[in-house]
Amino acid sequence: TKGMITIDPGFKNTGSCESAITFLDGEKGILRYRGYSIEELAEKADFLEVAYALIFGDLPNKEELAKFHKDIKDESHVDEEMKKILDGFPKSAHPMGVLSSLTSALIAFNPSTVDVSSDEDMYHAIVRILAKFPVLVAWTLRKKKGLPLDYGDDSLGYVENIHKMMFKRPNQDYKKNKVVIEALDKLLILHADHEQNCSTSTVRIVGSSHAGLFASLSAGISALWGPLHGGANQAVLEMLEAIEADGGDTKKYMAKAKDKSDPFRLMGFGHRVYKNFDPRAKIIKVAADEVLADLGINDPILDIAKGLEKEALEDQYFVDRKLYPNVDFYSGIIYRALGIPTEMFTVMFALGRLPGWIAQWREMRLNGEPIGRPRQVYTGENLRSFVELDKR
Ligand code: SDX
Secondary structure, eight states, X not given: OBTTBOOOXXXXXXXXXXXXXXXXXXXXXXXXXXXXXXXXXXXXXXHHHHXXXXXXXXXXXXXXXXXXXXXXXXXXXXXXXXXXXXXXXXXXXXXXXXXXXXXXXXXXXXXXXXXXXXXXXXXXXXXXXXXXXXXXXXXXXXXXXXXXXXXXXXXXXXXXXXXXXXXXXXXXXXXXXXXXXXXXXXXXXXXSOOSSOHHHHHHHHHHTTTOOHHHHHHHHHHHHHSTTTTTHHHHHHHHHHHHHHTTSOHHHHHHHHHOTTSOOOOTTBOOSSOSSOOHHHHHXXXXXXXXXXXXXXXXXXXXXXXXXXXXXXXXXXHHHTTOOBOHHHHHHHHHHHTTOOGGGHHXXXXXXXXXXXXXXXXXXXXXXXXXXXXXXXXXXXXXXXXXXXXXX
């Protein structure tokens, strides 16, 4: 603290807003969306109704849900010109960078400055992004695989249609796999919101300047990309594959994670708020066993993950620092079983977090929050005179 300013790096002890959307208790490992427990929602709800509840405040009734889904279907075309932007990316481009760009590019083809005083205007912008973002996700994946950019099938459910758009092979019938769709739906629900995490705080602060919804979401996608945040799910798989390549030598990686001179961290472990098991990790761990068993997949990576978890939970360094598996530790194992490429894992996180970002942006604007502009404590040079170039 210097004078009136208290510095709080990473805002570890700073509340940025009041919010009625998500409640979490880091000590007790509790997570609720609009008062509903994540355990119940993951078990009984589907992703679209959770998205509705997060954004509009409560679970929709039959008519509201049907109208929401119909309005989304009516908006699920993407301007053909957008394909030219996608064509501009090399195949090697990371999907998160592509998606952040395409989300921003949507602004050129859709009104995205929302008149927040009009519920109608806000509703249409929300429906447009919930309709078009999954198409961009599917096109980004298909582009990487050299597949034609196509649409899904409006007769399908929201998540099933996303899966079909991502994986439909040319001149092959799309075969629905109930286990896969239910696993995907559950994963998207578990990622849907998480109060003021890094990417959500980014969406809020960008939106606080009254930048449009799509521009704010594009910024959120970039923040989520970082390996300390949503990028961790990709980093977990890369870590587990490295351990497997090292003959399953988990001890070596535990030692690296504790070595202060080594920047390596045990990816998928630790959390700013959860100082106990991340409730989402608990559910995803059980789902990983179920999905792999249902799909008849025996993935040694899952065994390595469980071995690593067991070691970490018994290691004093991790116990002292209350480092437990977080949402990213097991999710990649399921994505892999669903045939999603590792580079797309964080995109799946963004797909799940989209309704949460939208809900938080909407709440921030409806609450008339002021523009985010923190202060600082200056530690640079005192006043000094300019020195001509030939005298420097
Ligand atoms: C998500 O905020 C959210 O809600 C995020 C999220 C969401 O839904 O939006 O939950 C999603 O991002 C989950 C987190 C995914 N990230 C990872 O798995 C990356 C690995 N984890 C860490 O980098 C870290 O745990 C963070 C970033 C998650 C939290 O970091 P903090 O709160 O800033 O804690 P810290 O870096 O100050 O660490 C405290 C201590 C340090 O040691 P000391 O200096 O006290 O000796 O714990 C150590 C750290 O070195 N530590 C780790 C570690 N995480 C923390 N040591 C080894 N491996 C780790 N993973």
